[in-house]
Amino acid sequence: MTNYPIFIGSGALSDLKNFLAQRKYSGILVLADENTHKLCYPLIQPFLPVHKVCIIPAGEKFKNLDTCVKIWESLTDSAFDRKGLVMNLGGGVIGDMGGFVASTYKQGIEFIQVPTTLFRRSMQVWAENSDDFHGYKNHIGLREPQAVVIWPEFLDTLSRRELLSGMAEVIKHHLIADREGWNT
Numbered sequence: 001m002t003n004y005p006i007f008i009g010s011g012a013l014s015d016l017k018n019f020l021a022q023r024k025y026s027g028i029l030v031l032a033d034e035n036t037h038k039l040c041y042p043l044i045q046p047f048l049p050v051h052k053v054c055i056i057p058a059g060e061k062f063k064n065l066d067t068c069v070k071i072w073e074s075l076t077d078s079a080f081d082r083k084g085l086v087m088n089l090g091g092g093v094i095g096d097m098g099g100f101v102a103s104t105y106k107q108g109i110e111f112i113q114v115p116t117t118l119f120r121r122s123m124q125v126w127a128e129n130s131d132d133f134h135g136y137k138n139h140i141g142l143r144e145p146q147a148v149v150i151w152p153e154f155l156d157t158l159s160r161r162e163l164l165s166g167m168a169e170v171i172k173h174h175l176i177a178d179r180e181g182w183n184t
Helices: 012-022 034-038 040-049 065-077 090-107 120-127 152-157 160-177 179-183
Strands: 006-007 027-033 052-056 084-089 110-114 128-131 138-142 147-150
Touching: 006 027, 012 040, 012 147, 027 034, 027 040, 027 065, 027 090, 034 040, 034 052, 040 152, 052 065, 065 090, 090 110, 120 160, 128 152
Parallel strands: 006 147, 027 052, 027 084, 084 110, 110 147
Antiparallel strands: 128 138
């Protein structure tokens, strides 16, 4: 059970827009990698109030503290304070690093997860946010998001390989941890 809203379905971006309108964030930073910026950001941008964008390189090899430093610098250079919000637009690397960076910036600012891959959708509902450190996967992490937005149309931006990889993770998850889910 989560302590934050999960917006799912075709109306999820409208729900996000309403959610943001009810909050008084001093600034919003959308964190994206090169791929989600190109493919997904144009789809979500019309639903967002004024915001900044931080683009990082795509790929697991960039899930490290050096990239976190670049994101912290972007927040600092944009004069984000403790009432700012980080919106993580992407899969595992973006969700993990964005959640970690937000949780540690100024002793923790709020963040929202907007997963764009199939596998990441299940992880972000359970609020897993972590970073790799000295060769250890997901070694450092903390804090829950303020909301999770699952918009099915982002799946249309995935390659067949990425979609199949996500489906394999869903199957693995159900086999390991969710007998009822597997049976349905």
